[in-house]
Amino acid sequence: MKRYATLAGRPAAVRRPPLGSPLLILLLACSFALAGYAGVRLLAGDWFGVTLWFVGAALLHDLVLVPLYAGADRVLAQGLRAVGRREWTLYVRVPAAFSCLLLLLWFPLISGQMADRYRSATGLPGDGFLSRWLLITAVLFGGSAVLLALRLRRATKERPPVDQ
Template sequence: MRLPRPTRVPFGSPLQLLLLAGSFALAAYAGVRLLADDWLAVALWFAGAALLHDLVLLPLYSALDRALAAGSVAAGRRSWMLYVRVPAVLSGLALLVWWPLILGASADRYRSATGLDPNLFLPRWLLITAALFGGSALLLALRLRRATKHRSPAAH
């Protein structure tokens, strides 16, 4: 009977370990600095963000993704899903991060803190979203063109 070899613990290279330790040190420093002023407000914000994500956002974007998947399967176009998912996720992430400025909820505070015009966030977010979906549509068109070239017989 042959005994199994002991499994090797996947630590990675020394550079990876150094980068990981540096990342943890930076995160710990940022956490200490962030919690130094008003730790209760920060803790409440994190708890609220986790609850908002788990109870509202996750069911919402899961339902949207299932509807997209059902529609693409019904149309026989399952391969198109990533060309909609990726720009939608990136655009949604940008909206999630900058929603107070995109919707103008903190325009006065932003203007007083930076001296910059906060009214540019909505048009820029819309341009970024259009560029993401346009680039994705271009990639899909190139993929379909390449697929039809490979399927058609070579003309001699």
């Protein structure tokens, strides 16, 4: 088994560059330049509408969505703790988070509200997004279930036999 030099419990291969290093400053400058360019391009057309959309999205997220998914996560964790399976929480939390994120991003097309507009803008059919989202959600939860089953199988193999 190879041993790696560690720094504060972290392998040397994944150490962060020191704070204030030229590489870090260059990366930050490039990211700020890219964000500034995107902001200028985005606000060039309808700056008031874009600003209103950002403020509305931030308020909707912070005042409505955060309490909703925090409450759902709390119910999930308490339910799994009640049945003695608290360690299974991540196997539900991760695919649910990705599925909800996809639903949030593609909701107008998944709900079918923008199918005609999508068809006129792209020339492609606007239907089928709901079935694709459901398929992706099933694959995410199925993959998570397979990973959980592999973890449980490995844990039972590593357990010492019970003497009778």
